[in-house]
Amino acid sequence: MQKRYVAIWFRHLLTDWLILRRPELREIPFVLTVKDHNRLLITAANSRAENQGIFPGMPAADAKALVPVLELIDEIPGKRARLLRSLGEWCIRYTPYIAVDAPDGLLLDISGCAHLWGGELPYLKEIVKRLRSKGYDVRAAMADTVGTAWGIARFGKVSPVIGNNAQAEALMPLPPAALRLDPSILERLRKLGLRTISSFISMPRPVLRRRFGQDLIRRLDQALNNEEEYIQPIHILDPYHERLPCLEPIRTAVGIEIAVQKLLEILCLRLQKEGKGIRTAIFKGYRLDGKVVQMGIGTNRASHNTDHLFKLFALKIATFEPALGIELFTLDAPKVEDVQPGQETLWAEDAGLEDIALAELLDRLAGKVGADAIRRYLPAEHYWPERSIRATSSIRERAPVKWRTDKSRPVQLLTKPELIEVTAPIPDYPPMLFRYKGKVHQIKKADGPERIEREWWLEKGQHRDYYQVEDENGRRYWLFRSGHYNAEGANEWFIHGFFA
């Protein structure tokens, strides 16, 4: 089949993009610069700057001398490649084979595509029109070879569409630069007065090779279709998205269950092949009345286990309202991660928190009662009891410090210390008895005090003197006096916990 290519040239790729982001730049000359050996070098200039004689490659200081109002903007590293790639992804609507042609172009293999837009000229016009209307200053050309299309896009003056096997005539009047040659070769050609391709195209090949090297011959052959040229198409990721249209509107829970099951099976099969698993998934139903209902799930570790994922959805099917009926179901997986295949063990061993069954259980619980109800606690480096633990919702997170065992802590801790009435004999002695919830407890044994200072950099207030006390029945309490002993008897005592 006859190959056809389109070359697109973005004349002011980066500056056009910047103008789109900051429309106020449209009216002023500006350049993008990078730092190079202690000076600023211009890498891109907008058309206003170019009209005043400023070109990429100039030092910024020279340009500033020419045009004092010139605006200098730092170039974002890597932006050019990312921008070209995203433009290439946008162009996927015209052809499936698109290659990035650094630094400022795209190459499209359009073999067998043009007739869909009603011919080659309308096709090319459509591309140029759409890109120009977006704000990019582009030129494009179409030919049998990449080389010719590239040259015509940049230097062509007559027609952008070059007919079949008409490369030679089209290239004749163009300068040698249209052949994608090295600057040193171009310089030699210029010195010899070979200003157009026509002036050397008919020279004997051995002569050309001897004088200008193999590169010129290769480029010439590529442009004239004597040598095949391959482009490296960009690979666009297929989104994890599956659709299930229904012949009849679905209204029953069973129908929805079947839809979830089917879509999960298709998606999980693909994920399994790619070694990936779902972290979040959204199931949507498009209803007859035009509304979209959806339910989402999340998992603690990437999973492509259909049964498990189905169970997570099954918990929510009751909230999924079909109303008059659902015509189309879709399943998206916006967050997908690699699945770490666990090493097969010969003897089943408990994996603790890494256990897959546990992760799946937690997913189900989170789906039903909410993820914020599930917590683990890790030690925190604080003495203040309320702050000595830190809640985490991750099951992977490890304790950064060891749990302290040097001070005994109560098994039950009241969220807020409660005020109690005490009788304390002498300063800094534990109380003799205390009344809590209307009941008097005689204290038989006691330990303490353990003074815990408030962390002044976090909050203000008084320190606490903690006592462990045991009453006549052996029940143990954690009491504290807030602040220092006060001779006037205005001490505040609190109960804060219960020991085992």
Added chain:
Amino acid sequence: MSMLQTKKDIINKLQKSILLLQGLRPAAINGDESVGLGPVESAFPNGIFPVGAIHEFLSVEPEQAAANGGFIGGILNPLMQRGGACLWISMSRKLFPPSLKSFGIEPDRIIFVDLKRERDVLWVTEEALKCQGLAAVVAELKDISFTQSRRLQLAVEHSRVTGFILRSDPRKSGATACAARWNISTLPSELQDGMPGIGLPRWKVELLRVRNGNPGSWKMEWAAGRFSQIAELTGIPVLTKSLKTG
């Protein structure tokens, strides 16, 4: 004589198969399944603490809840040693995780589920008990009916997870399908030679009901990372009631 002998054999055999049907396994051949409770374990059928069963604890006052926390912590320690995690489900949890460290447990290996409704607690408990990746599940409940307890018991018989139910409403303590009903209360600690301060935690461990076992009462102390029976009151398991539930 030989007739009598065979009859006895048959009865023994039948009893064993009934125990099996009720989810109580005979002594495991491999591995030590002891939870370190010493004499208390002899109250259970075959003399083994039943893992893969539901244990019910009375937990009325916060003091008793604290005692339960410590006692369960002591039992959890050998259960979790094999690597499994533990789920602690409750509605108004006051358990302070760092304290479990003194009972030999890494508090970060316990996953806490704090819920708002009793119904959710039961649902989560049942789901968790079905999960084989866990070592134990502790659930704080107000009350549990016979049907609910039987559901939980059926769940663990398959998964071999140990369940602990802490019941805070003692008025309606009807029959349940749990393997055992415990009542833990604190005892005054004692220190050697009249030293000042507080001694090691001591509990009066009462087994009010044991399925196919002998209820009794013991005095235990938590010392040096394990349970030990208090010396002066050794032996004599006090038979309170020979109730059989389930």
